[in-house]
Every structure is written in C-alpha cells, then in structure tokens.
Amino acid sequence: MDTAPRISLKQSNRKIILNMFRESSVLSVSDVSLKTGISKPTVQKVINHFAETGYILPEGKGNSTDEGGKKPLLYSFNQLLGYVVTIHVGPDFMHSAIIDMKSQILQSDFRKLDDIGIEEVTRMCADVISDYSKSDLVQNSRIISISIALPGIVSASEGVLVYTPHFPGWGNDYPFVGELKKLVSVSAPILCDNINRYQAFAEMKAGKAIGKRNFMIIDAMEEGLGSGIVVNGQLKHGAQNFSGEIGHMLLMPTSGPKCICGGKGCFEALVSLKRINALINEGRKLHDNSLIFTDENNETMLKRLFAAFVQGDEFAIVIMDEIAFWFASGINNVIMINDPELIILEGIYTTVGDSFIELIKFHLERLAYPGIERKVQIVMSDFGNERGILGAGTYAIWSFFNQVEFYSD
Template sequence: MEKERKAALPTTLRQKNYLTILNTFRGEEALSANDVSAMTGISRATVMKAINHFTECGLLKSVGKGDSTQIGGKKPELFCFCMKRYILCIGLCAEEMVASLYDLKNNLIAKEYIPYNRKEDVNTFFDKVEYISDLLFEKVEDGRELLYGVSLCMGGFLDITTGVLQYSALTPEWGYNVPLKEMLQERFPEKEIAIDNVARMAACAEVLDNPAYEQKRVAVLYTDVGVSACYIDKGHILHGRNSMIGEIGMMVISQSDVKPYTNADTALFSNQISEKTIVSNVFAQKEKLRESSLYEFRDDLKLMDIFSEANKGDVFAREIVKKAAWIFSAALQNIVVNFDPEVVIFQGNFSRGGKWFEECLWEAMRCYPQSKLSDSFEIRYDMRPLISLQMRGATKVMVCKFFQEEEWIRK
C-alpha cells in the first residue's frame, strides 16, 4: 500500500504543478517561463514542459519576445492564454432577466435584458432563458458553439451539490425542491453548469476583484429585498449542509416586541432593517416627520431618500438611520464573534448609507465591550449594482472550474 502511494505521488504533483502554472495565465499579461517560475516557485524546467504541453493543447500561444534583462542576454519568449470559450451568466433583477456572455478572462462580450414576471412558473422561466440566450448568440459569432458553461444566480435556499432550489420567497409559485441544474442541463447539454445563491455569487466578485482577499476571512453582506451574508475563508466559500450558512436575515435580533409563543417574524433581522419597516417607522412618528425634510417626499419616500437627508444633516433622518445602524451592529457583533472576519463588505442598499450610517455603525460596534476589533479590521462598501456583482461572481465560479479541469493535463 505504501508503495502504491509513493508511485501515485509524481502524477498528483505533476497535476498540481501544471494546474498552478496554467492559472498564472488567467490574466491579460504575457509571461515568460522565468516569470511563471518566480510567481509559482516551480522550477523553470517544469514550467517550460507545462507551457509546451498547454501550447499543444491550444490553451497557450507564443506572442513574441520580451525585453532583455539588465545584464543583457537572450530575450525571453512570452506566452499568453488564447483558448476562445464563452460563459453564459443569467440572473434576475427587479422585473428583468439579465444574461451576459463573458470570455475566460472575465471580459464582458455581450449583454441582454428582457422583462420577467416573478409570478411566472418555472417552465416559463426556462423558456425565457433560452430566448435571451439566443439573443446573445446572435450577437457573437460562434457563441453557441464555443460555449463552455452556464452560471445561474438565484435567490433562495440552494443545494449547490445537486442544483436543487429548495425554496425561494422571491418565486413561491415554483414550489419546493425544484431541480434547476437538471432543467438547465436539458437546455444546454454537455455544458458545465453552476447554480448558486445570488449572495454567494456576488461575494465571489469581491474575491475576483481583490486577490488579497484570497488570504483573508471575509464576510460579505448582501442587502436587497432581504439580507444575507456569504462567508469566505481564504478564498473558499462556506456552504452549510442545509444551505443555511450566511442566511443572517433569519437571525433573531430582538424579541422585546414579540409576545411569547406567537409569530416572531418581527424579531428577525431582515424584517427589522427592511425598507418597508424603516419607512413605516418614519410615518409612525408624525410630529417628528412634520419638522423634517423627509415630509416633502410624502408617500414616495424610499430608503435612499432617508440616507440622503441624514447625510445632509436632517435630525429626524439621522435618528432613523442611527437606529438602523444599531440593529446592524447587533448582527455584525454576532458575525464577528462566530466567524471572526478580517473584512466585512456591504453590498446593495446599505452600501449606499453614506457617511452618517458608517459613523453610527462604528459607534455602535464599539459599544460591545466583549468585541475586541483588531486595528486591521475593515468595513468596506461596494456600491456597484447587485446584478453586476452577481454576473461578475458567476464568471469567477465558471472560470475557476475551467482552469481546474484535469482534462487539460491528460491531453
């Protein structure tokens, strides 16, 4: 048995080294064998063998000579990734379906939007997926033929192993345990399929755009209709057995207004910081509202208006935002205690809270004496549209899958 293990080691090590070398070519930069050796710590001889192998496979190509070193000598040959394949990413945004086509270097090639009604059944959803995909393929030559895989971003509880949507409050008409991966595979046979929760897909975008986060513990807070979190530990997204890891919207923050053994929805974090709840709290305080600039918005008041007026100095708006920040601090305190992140990133609605929300959040976080935040602890606000983050993260998932294919080594 020991002999078998030793015999298997060189093949395993070769696979690992070759995939590591291939991954260095994921960017736009042309690299020499010496560059790759310095980046990976793998010997130049092994790097050159791998480059020759991948060139024969059609993944890499030579792009000429680089500059000589400072002491002169032969100019190094440069190589870059050249295989042409596409990734189709699909998501839902408000009342629209969005589809984007990317190449394997995460460059956007084409994008389409079509109207979508969330009350439509799941079969109609997939009919529209086919329709919007056809629109993209009409724009891109050989787009369908060169399609590598499809990434689908969905709200709700998803089992990423099976691709089954256990349930989504956003599409309740679909029912329970919908085999999304199987249904998508029927429409895109022999293509790679990736399906995940919108929050986890959007979180992937943060790691894609900040490689330093691949060495840190990161909590990404996705704030939209509801709120959820994605935990990334040194580049690896944590998934719960029951798809519950990161569903912080279901976290109980306060039961002070809840009668024992009755419906406790009002105690949930997602309800306490929802736009509907916050706006209702504004209108419930009529006397303060009349003295506030928020009164001018009447029935059109939105969360972004409250943030805006608070940042301008309106006393009542600041009071409302301060309360929201205090509620958020309770959720963050739980996250810090249980996950110990080095970075917390806000996406969506509360990423646009502005200076006042940020000041109140830090003030509230410091009120928990047992929470010892290190000097390096960081809170960031990513204000990019959520649908853009979903699409960008979905490409990362599929690109990672491509560059880990053992098929490239066996060829």
C-alpha cells in the same frame, strides 16, 4: 478518509503556470520561472502544451535586458478561447451576461420579471442561453460553462432550488439544473447556487476580499438580506444549505415588523425599504422640514434619506441610527458564531458611505463583550448591480480551471 483527487507534479506545474498567465497580461519564460521557482525547461514545456490547446498565445518578442542578449519570447492567456453564460435571477428581475475567461462582461441583458412560475423562469433561462450561444462572440469559440445565481436556499451539489421566500408559489425542491438541461442544447456544465455565495466568491477573487480566507458579505436589497460566508477559503453551505440565511435571523421576534418569510422581527425586515418608509412616515408630522421631504434633487425616498443623512439632517440621522443598530445586532450575532476577519456590505446601503459604517461600529462596540475591541473590518463593496452575474461567472471559470483532468495529457 481523504477523498480529494490526487494531483501529480506535472499537473501541479501546469495548474500553477496557467493560473499565473490567467492573472497576468504578458509573460516570458523567465518571468514565470522566477515567480514560481519552476525550471525554465519545464515552464517552456508547459507553455508549449497550452499553446497547442489554444489557451496560451505567442505575443512576439520583448525587450532585451540591460546586459543585452536575445530578446525573450512573450506569451499571454487566451481569454477569448471560451465563454461563460451567467444569469442572476432576482426577486423581480433577470440579469444575464456572457463573459470571457478573465471575467470581463462582453454582453449583458436586464429584464424585469413578473409574478411567474419557476417553470417559466427556467424557460426564460434556456432562451437566454440559446441567444448567447448564437451570438457572434461564440461562433469561433465555445461556451465552457453556464452558471445561474438563484434567490433562496439552493443545493449547489444537487442543482436543486430548495425554497425561496420571495416566490413561495415555486414550491420546494425544484430540480432546476435537471429541468434546464432538458431545454438547453449547449454542451457545457450547468451550475447553480445561492446568489450571495457567488457574490462572496467574486469578492474573494476580484473584490475587497482578495487575500482573505475568513470573511462574509452581507447583501441588503430593498426587500431581502442574505450573506455569503467563506471559512478557510471555502464557501460554506451547511448541512441543509441554510448557511448565509442571516436575513431571517430573529432580532425582534415578539413585536418586530413582519417578514416575507412569515416570521416577525427578522434581520432583513428591520433594515428593508419597507421598514425605512414606515419610519419616515411615522415621523413626518414632527419633521416636515427635514431634507428628506424638501429635497428635489433625488427621485426616490431612499436616495433622499441617504443624501439628508450625509448632510447631517437630524431626522435622517435618527432613522439611519436605528437601521445601523439593527445591522450591528445582526453582525454581532454573526461574529459570535463565525468570527470573520472582514465583513463586506453590498446592496442598497453602499451609496451611504463610511459614516454609516461608523454608526454600525458605534453600536457594535456596545453589544456583547463590550470590553473587547472588535477587530473585524467592515467595508462597502465596490461592486454594483453586476455583482450577481460577475459572481456566478467568476465561480464557473474557477470551477472549469480547477478540474484535475484539465491538466492531464
């Protein structure tokens, strides 16, 4: 049975026209009518409706056409009418921001997290929300939504943090949204989901996946790897919200390195910083002249490895080739199950460049179905450390403007 809310022609026209303003700078009635096929009188009525509610602003008059005539009235979307507080809770940090309705980051804060309990994390989130709600930005406006990106398995529909291997002491099935609401006085919806799903949404709306309906992101951190999967334009959660937990896909179950989840040979354990350091230490005696050990320009071993690899250092190539093999093995399994058109790599490996992607493709072509060309596109993300807060915020804005009731009288 189709349970999707019905939308009238009036509501549909309002949504189409407002979305056009949200994605543009300045438009006239004629611009909107030409691009949407909606009549000029209807466009003007919709503009008047949103002008009354403050979502569309007049911008004066434009230039006349070559044929002359009256100068058209111009309008724009009021991106400062409301704000979103977005928070990314990471394995050892909390990154937060307040963004406008075009996903522009206006203020942000980054703080390290010690080994604290989930109740304290919830209180910290409440304090962050309170601080942003009192900022000068919000005084003449309002917070339209609060969005929290969490690590681990998350039930977005219930607002529950099911489990995170990074913090096993947090327990199971913590009612995150419910507990946060008790501490927050701001009258705005509170959303939460797994960080990688939010990051995939950001790529779909503002990144490398614009226009794509079947893709996934793979985010490899120093310790941890996860994925956000989009199928037919929809974020996938799965029956138990396991969708995207590819970091714990077993690739070397009998003799692989131990993972933080307790298993052996998980995808994320085979490409983690811990694994990289182990490989470097194992080969140090035989490769003591490697650029990895003689480079004085980069502070961390990871940066030294990447720099040496790009410069063609033999030992660095050996290490990166092994990492690329495990990436290819994990990606191959995903392709066999999901067959995406695009895979976007995020996280620590994005600074390596296309040569690392070529290594992954080299191994990928030699795995399952070697006789069939893999047409999946693999690219590096343009997002940096802001990807978590941007993803959570972008999803909250989309959710706010996707409400059918918003376009009613």
